[in-house]
Amino acid sequence: MQNDRKLPEPSNIASQARRRTFLKASGSALVGATLAQTKSSAQTPHVSVDDDIRIGLIGCGGRGTGATLNALKADPGIRLVAMADAFEDRLQGCLQTLQRQKDFRSRIDVSEEMQFTGLDAYQKVLATDIDVVLLATPPGFRPLHLSAAIDAGKHVFAEKPAAVDPAGIRSVLASAAKAKEKGLFIVAGLHARYEPETIEMTRRVQDGAIGEILNGRMSRYGGGTWVKPRKPGQTDVEYQLSNWHYHTWLSGDFLIEQFVHEIDRMAWVMGGYPVSCLATGGRQTRTEEMYGHTYDHFAALYKFANGSELYTTSRQQKGCANVFDMRLAGTKGTCIGAGKTRYEIAGPTAWQSGKGNGKKQVGHQTEHDAFYRELRSGGYLNNGDYFAKSTLMAIMARESAYTGQEITWQQALDAKQDLMPDNIAWDTPVPPWKVAIPGTTKFA
Template sequence: MTNPLKPEVGGASRRDFLKTTTVAAGVAAAASLFPSGVHAAGNDAIRVGLIGCGGRGTGAADNVLHSAPNVSIVALADAFGDRLKDCLNFLTSKAAQEDRVKELGNKVEIPKERCFVGLDAYQKLIEQSDVNYIILATPPGFRPYHLRAAVESGKTIFTEKPVATDAPGIRVVLEAAKNSEAKGQHIVSGTQRRHQLGYLESMKRIHDGEMGDVTSGRAYWNQGVLWFKPHTKDQTEVQYQMRNWYNFPWLCGDQIVEQHIHNLDVINWGIGSHPIRATGMGGRQRSVPNPEDYGVIFDHFATDYEYANGVHVQSMCRQIDGCHNDVSEALVGTKGQWRSGGYNLNGKPAITKEQEKGAQDPYVQEHTDLIEAVRSGKPLNELNRVAESTMTCILGRMSNYTGKSLTWEQALNSKEQLMPEPSKLDWNTELPKWAVAVPGKTPFA
């Protein structure tokens, strides 16, 4: 498969291309620092349907209620009824009690007939004619297939990151991205640093050449153990693994995909492209009381990413208690360097403390930007870009799991399918006997 992810910049230089795209994003964010600033050609009603009512989905629904006026949440879908009920109670309480939500005139209006439960709940919600704005926030393994259905509907989409857990899933997303662009759909992804003022101003200045040409970089997400859910006697294996989704690569993608995507997305943004090769070494060695509860994911990854212009980036992510923690990005150039902490560019902050304090929460801003684009008719579609960042992470995981140095093309063309088509999945499906990968023994497929 050829590489459909690389941006086409025609005869312009990469720096000119980056300057144009970053300035455009910066203008959009600067024009909408506060939800009350939404002044579009119309004030069309945004009627939100949420697919995936866990912590991130509930959070995203809360964010959209704070993002712009004339927004209503009208439908919910989840595989599990208890998650949907908890989400409904939380959002109903927020709408009734939060002054900002009431000030914007936003509502939660979810009748029983628009609450959908089960593995096919996403289809039922997408089919609702009353929904025109879909939030996709299920475990990432489902994302390619939910995206495909949402794109077919022609509705506005906010999709959480990552957008796949394997290369076949990425290929589904790429086709969906192509179709969405042909339709002129508006799509934003949950890589919220792309909507965060400090990052936007940093990237604008980097692409303007203040740091010179990028020569190297680093990306870290090092923290303690995250979470797990124990297996209960009443659960089938599918129910258990979906409840404990973070600890199984078919659903989560592992930390390097599900979490570290934020950092690697920033690196790709700064360099202006995706890597061409990854060489990694990782494993699993933390001591926990019940190892089986932590599925088959690694607890540490270290990856050297090589880019087409000879730039190498050091990537590390880890989830082990009692260690030094660091969540950050940095780029080094021929004339200086940038660090994400304080948005420090060549020794000075890219934005002032006052600007940082006044900027809107990026988790809210990404919805503000999407709604403004819908109401103004301006194009905004991030699906291809988040597919590129997701594939960057999958490439790194493949290299760490196998111990092989792998190219972008090898990874993108991989036949290893972790996630089955949702239509072939039910609560009693017999899942593969997953095992923790062993570098040097686990084959690349």
């Protein structure tokens, strides 16, 4: 597949030798991750049970900090040895938070020489002898960093979403294929696929517990996110990176950055991806310039080749009712979900999930548990395909809402749209602050 985005080849990365020879140990795959797994035809570089696993973190915000803690908890042989962020204060804040965790303090082994800052800091981490890299920067950088990581021979945990535009999606698909050839892991932060109760619900529905799916609905309504005031002397790139949620070239809009979790879950349980999407959305409460050019609400209707439909609604508006639920209607019954882990199937084979409150983030941990268990045991995980396609499904809805036009799957996949500037630097001109206007805005 042709990749439109120009991905610079970081110097001294692809040629880096592995720190040691990885040994392949026998073992069975994690049962809970079966549906999230893709087999590789290549020899997978694994570690023996006695090896340390050296990890590097790229992106030291809240999710990067959380992913590092998940990794440390998943395997007692993991050590954090390298860190990178665009901003020094963010890196130091993350490091201090990690060092305060007494259970893991001895495995936080990041010398000053292994702390890298700036927009090229990711290259410096990938040039070290780490085994695994955690990618948790703003999503606009994900395709570039993923491509560089696979070229450098690193196993990858990549936070969601996969990209912010179709050019990025094609890049991620190419990286996933290359990772498979090289036997490198890609574990995606779409953690519903590693939630035990979500796995069980999906298995039952796909086994016919509610018959043939006729339609589905997914809603997630929540409040807003933080805003950081502009500091004197900040360039546009510095300011927008500090407020990346509100700039489509960095976040993809909240539909992609946050709601992609729910879109992925529904695509998974419905068994595939849609042929088209017609959506609407806008800004009602976040209208000031400090909120960049993103929307605060969306509603989308997806159509599938078999005639089934999926309706999704999402919003980020303070002071409004919070809603988080799903519903599937089939020819023999229904499946209703509340929050992330509570499900009830009504029909000939009725079932209820456990008594979790729907808020516990089990998947954040189990995805890392699966990652390192498979890395040591001889299995293989590559989530790159659904990582990219579920993100593309979200992009379809954003672009339909932005333009007011129905967007097909193939149209979205083939689109030339590339929101990320080439060779970005602190003084790079950024996309102008401009809110999409349906009927006027075009999808390239």
